[in-house]
Every structure is written in C-alpha cells, then in structure tokens.
Amino acid sequence: MKMKPKILFATLAAVIAVSLATALATAQDMPLFRWENFTTADGLPDNHVFCVLVAGDRIWAGTENGLGRYENGAWRVLRPADGLAHQAVLSLALDKRTGDLWVGTMGGLSRVSADRIDNFTQLNSGLSNDIVYGVGVQGDFVWTATAAGASRLNTRTGEWALFNERNTPMYEIWTYGVSPAEDKVYYAVWGGGVLEYDVKTERWKDYNDPDGETELVLMKDQGLIHEVTTSVSYVDKILWVATYFGASRYDGRYWHNFLQKDSGLPSNFLNQIKGVDGNRAWFSTDKGLAYYDGTNWAVYRPALDTHKPEMQVRDAAGAVKKIAVQSAPAHNYILGVDFQGDDLWVATAKGLSHGIRQRGSTENASTESGSTESAQVVGARKSIQGESIKKK
C-alpha cells in the first residue's frame, strides 16, 4: 500500500518531533539523589565495600573485613568469630521465599538464616572453590560463581553439582558473577565471556567476543563486547553484561554494546551491572556510578579532579551537561549497587553510599556555570527499580 507524500511527511515529522521531545524530556528526567555515606566511623565493618544487598528495611554490606547489617539506624557486624566463613565478603544473594541470606566470601559460602550461620566450603561440602565471587538463588537451588567454576546446591537434597571445563563450554573456570532466573542462568566468566544455562534443557551455551581475546572492537554490536566479563544481570529476558572493556545488552537475538567513547559510560572498566528492566540499568565503574534509561545517561561521582560532588547527564544526541549537586557517592570506584524502592545503596572503595531519591528535585536544580540548559522536571517521576513504571 502506498502512502501519499503529504501524509508520509506529516507522519515522519510527527515521529521525529515525538522522538526529540521524548529524548529531551527523559534527559531532563534523570534521577537525582541526596547521598549519605557510611564509613567505619559510622559502624561499617570496613570501608572497602565489595557488595551490597537490600532486604526490605535491612541493608547488608559485604566488606573486606566483615559483613555489615544496617537496620534501624544501627550497624551490626558478622565476622568469622561470629561464624561467618571468612571476613572478606564478595557477594550476597537473598532467598526471597525463605528470607535466608547467602554470602559468598573468600573462604566459602555462608548461609545466614535468622542469625544462624552455616558454612559450606570446599572441604566440608561439595562447593567447588572457597573463593565465591558470585551467588544467586533460583527456587531451591543456590548457584555460585567461584574461582574454580560454577557450583549449584540443591537445598532440599544437599546435592552439589559442579559445572566447569569438563561438562560445559567453560574454557576458563574463573567465574565472576551469576544471575539466575526461572528459565535461564547466566554466568560471567572472567576471560571466558558469558555462559548460559537453559533450565529446561539443562544445556549450556557460551557467548564470546567475536573479536576474540583482543581489545579490538572490529565487530561492534555483533556479539559480546569482551571476554573479560565481571557481572551479568538477567532481567525481563534481557541480559546485561559488564566487562573490563565495556558493557553489553543482549535480547536473545541482538547485541548492543556500550563503550565510553560512544555512550554515557564514564569508563569501560565495569565491576558490576544491574538491570532495572529490559531498557534500564545501573553500571558500577571505576570512574563513577552510571545510569542508563534506554536513551540517556547519568553519572554520579565525586569529580575526578576536584572530588567535589558531581552529576553529569548525557542525552541521546550526546550533549553532556553537569547538574549542580551537593552530595555524591563515597568514591568513584563503584563495586555494586542495589535498589530500595526509589533509593539506591552503593558499594564503593571508600564506604557505603545511600542514594536518597529526591522528589521533584530536578525542577529546582540548576546546571553548573557554563551550561546552557536548565534542568527541569518533566512528567511523572520514574521508579529506578522499575516497579512503578516500566519503560518498554
């Protein structure tokens, strides 16, 4: 069917106008936070915070020297003397059905269940290795990413299944992150790309960088951005992948890669990625915390030079503006993030940060001197966790 030229023109104009308006609007609608930072002076076990997990009103912070629990304004610390497998806590996962917390440490896996701690190590259990970089819960199974492959504990039978180079396409066994879901389980394999486990067929499949083990990007958006993966996040059947050389998004058919040079990423060095939904994600980099809403980017950090609080917004056209803010995460080196409603909790190299979402805050916020635009609130506020509004 042929469309008349006038109608075609009008339609195109409308589409462009809507697109531009949307892009502009969303660029101005990036979330603003007031940051409260916790350090050892506040009771945090250690300032090197490797991971953070929100469990309702309770915040768990995995640090280099203990697991901290923040609740009702007070910190409680668990260390090996309290029964924890090791003081260095690398990863956390919550079994939402039972309320049990699974803790990956440098000395094994701990289960914290209503203050009772049980430890699973490579010596006393079937766990493949005591260095547990990642942990995730999928029904009755607890999946771990360890320095010697993947392990799966069946909590009903106690059976451990190990997955490594002998029974999967895992040619490197240094697994760094895991993201289990009902249908798929994804692993970030440091130096080995991404592994996918199909729950139904029980088969494994690997995804690798089409450029091979190089730092070249000859075939962008034709596959995983790099083999050195650090984190995976599988949400709404979309896979988000973090690497030390950029980030990737995979929808089951198409890949889209994000690099510092052509996105709002402040760095290609990513420690963690956490998807809000299929379009939105948070990126923990060595140069700040970044948020991508599907079109626009925002970066939160102490400025790299002055260390003053900084927020940058980059729109779809690549225009970057700085928003004047009074606070920032504790440090640029971000290791992890979790959501508490509209708030954020952020693990950094110098403390734990609580990003308190500011309602209507961008309306009064001003851009820093030299900026030509002013930030305004446009439309309804989106939930960063995607619970209230999901952008599709």
Add this chain to the structure above:
Amino acid sequence: MTVVDFLMRSMVTIPAKAKLAAKIAPITALILVAAIARPAAKPAGSGINERYLSPLEMLLSPDGHRLYVVCQASDELRVVDIESGKVVTVVPLGRAPRGITLSPDGTQIYVTNSTDDTVSVIDAATLKVTRTLPTGFEPAGVVSDRTGETLYVANRLSGDISVIDVKTGQEMKRLLAGRGASYLALSPDGKFIYGTHIYPNPGAFRTPPNSEITVIDTGRQTVVERKPLHNVAGVFHVALSADGKLGVAAQLRPKNLIPLAHVEHGWVFGNSLTLFGEDVGGTVQVPIDELDRYYSLPWGVVITPDKSKIFLTTAASESVTVIDVPRLLSYVRARREPFVNDLSASANYVAARIPVGHNPRGVLLSKDATRLYVANRLDDNITVIDTKANRVVSTIDLGGPKTINPFRRGERLFFTANYAFQSQFGCSNCHLDATIDGLQWDLEPDGFGKDIVDNRSLEDLSGTEPFKWNGGNPDLPTECGPRTEKYFFRSQSYGDRELTDLVTFVYSLPYRPNRYRLANGELTPAQERGKAIFERTTYKNGKLIPQTNQCAYCHSGPKYTNQQQLDVGTGKPTDRSPLVDVPHLRNVVYSAPYLHDGSAQSLEEIWTVFNPKDTHGVSNDLTKDELNDLIEYLKTL
C-alpha cells in the same frame, strides 16, 4: 521371618497360620534355650503375630467428645469416644504416622506419615482420608496456621519445615530448621510457630551441643528468630500458655564431653525444660530432676489454660511430672543466675510425679482441663489423670494385642531408664527413637578426652558384628549386656531373658527408606559415577590400588563392612589404639558426623581433611567433581 520396622512396629510376613506355628516352635525353643543358657548373639526372631498400636500423639475433637490417637506401629488413627472410653473408629493411614493437627474450623485432620514422607488429610466428619500431601524427609510435627490455608510440617531427616498450600496441596517452600526438626506449636494469637528438633545443630568438634527453638512468622512465612538452647541436644514437645506469655519446651542436656564414668555424680544427662516468653524474658532452662532421682527423657508437655500447671511426660521414667507454674515463675525470677545444673531447684516447683505406663509420650488436656490424657506408647493405652488431684483415674484401652512378646519386652527395656543408677538414662536417651543423638561421647573410664566415640546408627545391625568402634564387643549381647551394665548403667543388670529380649529388639531395627535413591531404585548419573569410584581397583594412572586401600574391600558385603578392625590413619593421639572397626554404611547419609570420633563434620571431610596420605581409601587423585560423585553414591547406600 518376622521383622520390626524402623518405628518399632512388629509385622508378620508369614501369611498362613500353619507356617506361623512352624516358625514359632523353633523360635520359642530358641528363646527358652537363651533364657536358661546365655543370651542370643544373633536375631532370635519372635514368633509374634501381634500388631501393636504404639499410640504416640493425640488430638481432641472441637466438641471435646472424641480423642484422635495416632498409632505409630499400626499405621492408624484410632478414634476414642471419651465418655465411653471405647474405640469407635479406626482410620488407616500411611506408614509410621507421627504428628497430628486439626484445621482451624475443625473439619480436617492432618496426620504426618513419617516413612512415606506425606500428610494424610482426613475429613473429620466422615473420618476418611481424602488427600495425601507430599512433605520433606520423615515428617513429624504438623500445625495449621490460623487461616487454615497453610500447613507447616517439621521434617526430621531433612531438618526443615515444609510450608504447604492446603488448597493446592503443593509444598511452597522449605524453611531451615534445627537438625532433626520434629515438633511444632502455634502461638495462641496465630502469629508465630515454634519448632524444636531432636538432634543438635552442627558444631565444632568437642564443643558443647547447641540447639534452637525455631520461630516462624506466619504472616511472612519465614523464620524470624532462633532461640538458642546452649548445652542442649534433644528437644521435644513445645507448648504455649493460653495467654501466649509462657512457652515451654522439653529437652535433654547431655554431658558428653566428660567421661560417662561420672554417672555416680549425676553427670550424664540433665532432664530439663526451657521456658521462654514474656513471663520469663529470654530463655531460661530449669531442671526437673532431683538430687538422687532422675526423670528421664522429658517429652510431651502441656500447660493448663489457667497457667497453674505444666504436665510433662518423662518417657524413660514412665511418669508424668507436674509443675506448679506460679511457684516456678516465682523461683525463676528470684534466681537471677542460671540454675539448670542445680538439682535441688526442682523441689521448689515440682508438685507431683505421677506413675503412668511404658514410654509415655503425647499429652493432652480435656476441654475443661480437668482431665489429662497420656499416650503410653508401649502399653497401647491412654492414662487418664485428674488434673486437680494429680492422680490416675482410669485407663483407656485402645484395643491392642494382649500378649507381650519378646520384641515388645525388648522395646520396653530399650526405652526405660529404670536400669540405670538413679534412673538417669536408658538406651533411648542416646539412641533417640532408636536412631542416634548426633553426639560424640567420652564413654570409657580412662580419663578426660580419651577414646572419644561417635554414636553409631542401630539400623539393620545383623551381619555388622563386632560392635564398639574398636570392635571389642563380639556380639550384641556383650554390647548390650555387660558393657552397658558395667560402664553405663552401674546399677542393675539385665537377666538373661531380658538381655535376649533387648538384643532381639535391637537386631530388629530395620533399614530406613533411603531418600536418595530414585523411585525405581536406579542411580542418577552422578551416583553411577560415584559407584565406579567406590568400586575402582586402580589409580587413574592404571596402577593397582592395594586391596586394603580400596573402598569396596573394607566396605564390602551387603552392609558394606568386612567386619574387621583396621588402621586407616584416622586414629588420634588420644585413642588407645589406631585400630577402628569398619563401620557399615547403610544410610550413612543420616548419621553425621563421621569417623570413629565424629571429628569429620561431613562426608566430604572424611577425605578432604582426614585422609592426607590416602590411608583411608585413595582420594587424593580425585577431582572435586569426582569426590562429589562418590558422596552422592554413598548417600544412596
């Protein structure tokens, strides 16, 4: 041959009376010979055709007119008309029923079947089983939440609590409980469920045992608290007062870290209660023993609605202890320091001791609380007690066999503390419900910390002789007779017939269903791979493994033991000899910890920690995957 299943139920597999008679004759003769000569060293058989009932738990109908009695050995629910004292209906159940509860509206009765891993749902009006719901391994206690929508089931072998959607019958999730999770109680306001467990939680080697009361928030359906019970191993019934301010759990305090030779000093078991709740704040452990008399194996417990009395069955002492609650609370508040080891304390709050039948377990109050019903498990009857006068007023016969056969006699001996000095303990104190206790004991009078031994399973013992970890007892009569009498009980010895009965009973304890084998009996791929490792005769490089270092050489035969004593390098400097009796491996998965002294907390540790030189089988050439496979296979034995 006649067998008794795991829960001490005698069952006859001989169909014809003639065959039975033919069998009885030689067996009877054997028993007679044993009685006049020496105790039998092998299973004697019994010639029984009795099917005992073994009433365990009870429930009252909402109108208070009927008593529902769970009969563990006959796989039945017997319904008693209280007024007439007669059994009016018998409802067949699954195998080895153990726990019972009622739906909030009183229309459904739920009974756990511990051998089948199910719950029978019984229509209270028709008294027919309408549905069977799946649970975890070896379900015991069961309660419904206040809405009637969710059922909670304590699973003894899997150490967890199943959360079951009553409407769909689906198990929604399992909550981590204490090891040997067994008994549950709903708080009067319906907000919390309190759970206990009969084995101590895993702990470091040679440290005091610890247990917990698991507290579940019924709104969130998660565990929100674990009340620590220090120095406690073996927690049984738990009950709450009508106002919800006082909770009480029956428990054992084993003193397993010091030599059992100290029995004369009262240092083997403390029988006690843990009190918790607003009335006491936190948890308080209180003794029920007296200075020179013990009331062993506190089991069933109930609090009167007016909170004036606690009634407690002491299963190995064949009595009910009556506690004056106001005096108890007053005493607890006055004693600020822990006093659970002060046996003079009980005089301040124990109001009466009422003798009842053999192995009293479940207790229940009538609707007006004027009567207490006590299930005498090994008498097949119910004792009725006047709660005001604290005296027995009648006995309800549940209709079991009138003949007491050797098995039953042996079972009574096994479950009584009457043969021990001051009635401190019996076989069943350490072999809870004829299993294990998860503890390591300093049994020998050779000094503190020497010759520590792990408690061994009693399942399917025939063909596993000799006994003791050093193989020092050639047969079961020696193990159960002189050894037990001399070193354990130190008071009264068994007569020859008694010893034969006891041995007959112990030999009859069967192999529990293994939950790790596939339903068709086949092995999973991982288990198959593990079997190949277990049976291998060569190293990975093809070199022959010395015969004595092959798993299947020492752990050979139908019970996986060659019945010899060997040094496999697991001896400790505190052991008198490095020689260890090769244990059988039947259901080894259920009997952690491992090795002769229980120093290996898991099957894995046998090889990852305690086999550095490949002296206990060859394991150091295995990958972690292969070791996991081996363990998956061992779990199926």
